[in-house]
Amino acid sequence: MLLRNILSKGVGLRNSSSYCMRPSVGLERDVEDVLEAAHQFAKKEMYPKMAEWDKQGELPMDVLKKAGEMGFGAIYCSGDHGGSGLSRLHASVIFEQLSMGCVSTAAYISIHNMCAWMLDTYGPDKLKEDLLPDMALFNKLGSYCLTEPDAGSDAASIRTTATKKGDYYVVNGSKAFISGAGTSDKYVKL
Numbered sequence: 001m002l003l004r005n006i007l008s009k010g011v012g013l014r015n016s017s018s019y020c021m022r023p024s025v026g027l028e029r030d031v032e033d034v035l036e037a038a039h040q041f042a043k044k045e046m047y048p049k050m051a052e053w054d055k056q057g058e059l060p061m062d063v064l065k066k067a068g069e070m071g072f073g074a075i076y077c078s079g080d081h082g083g084s085g086l087s088r089l090h091a092s093v094i095f096e097q098l099s100m101g102c103v104s105t106a107a108y109i110s111i112h113n114m115c116a117w118m119l120d121t122y123g124p125d126k127l128k129e130d131l132l133p134d135m136a137l138f139n140k141l142g143s144y145c146l147t148e149p150d151a152g153s154d155a156a157s158i159r160t161t162a163t164k165k166g167d168y169y170v171v172n173g174s175k176a177f178i179s180g181a182g183t184s185d186k187y188v189k190l
Contacts, residue, residue, distance in 0.1 A: 023096065027089075034090050038097035041070055046101025059108060059141075059183055067109060068137035072098070075113050077120035081128050082136035111179050115142030115188045131186060143184035145175040155190060162189070 024032045045063050053060050067073060075091045077083025084090075091113065098106035116135045119128060119142075134140040151157035160173025171189060178187070 023093070027093070031090055031093060034086065035093040035097060037070065038072070038094040039100070041067070041072075042098045042101025042106075046098065046105060050102040050105075053102060054104060059180065060102075060105060061138075063105065064109070064138040064141075067098075068139070071136075072109060073112065073138045074116040074120070074132060074136035077113075077116050077132060077136065081120070081132035083116070083120060083132065084136075108179050111144050112138070112142045112184075115144050115186065118144075118188050135186070140186060141180055141184040142186045142188065143178050143180040145178050145187050145189040147175060147177040149174060149176050158190060160189065 024035055027035065045066055046060075049060065049063075064073075071084040071086075072094060074081075074083035075086050075094060076088055077085070079085040091110075095106055095110050098109060112135070116132060119131060119135070123131075131140060135142055146155060146158070147153045148158050148160065151159065158173070160171065160175065162169040162171050175189065178184075
């Protein structure tokens, strides 16, 4: 209601080019440096092609590889297997800046990082050694499978099961709305 009153009086609202707060206010110097690197990457590598990627509906693999070279493929994973070893705060400013270049690509990068982190945190050493170095460089892509047709994204209501049968698991259930589906190499299923 307030906005309607302001607009009806002919008072203009600020646009994004007049926004006065710097995103780095209150951040430690190392986080500011990461923010600036992510900003420059998004501005140079992502923003110019954002509309084209959205129209094609495909992940920009060449840019993901460059993002991997920057350390954006396993941001908050330990450095033992190629991760950047940064904090969640570092990750949040990276994702914020990348989203200014291309929201959909940044969203996928955040999902891929979540998969890498789950593997780094909970996976067996052999799997970490085999997968994380390639995931950190976006040579292998990860997707997270949570959403189900009857449960949505409510983790407490999912029905998919995994039953151990000898040396492997039998997974029963269905998933939907998997970012990167069909392109990803590895899928983390909940």
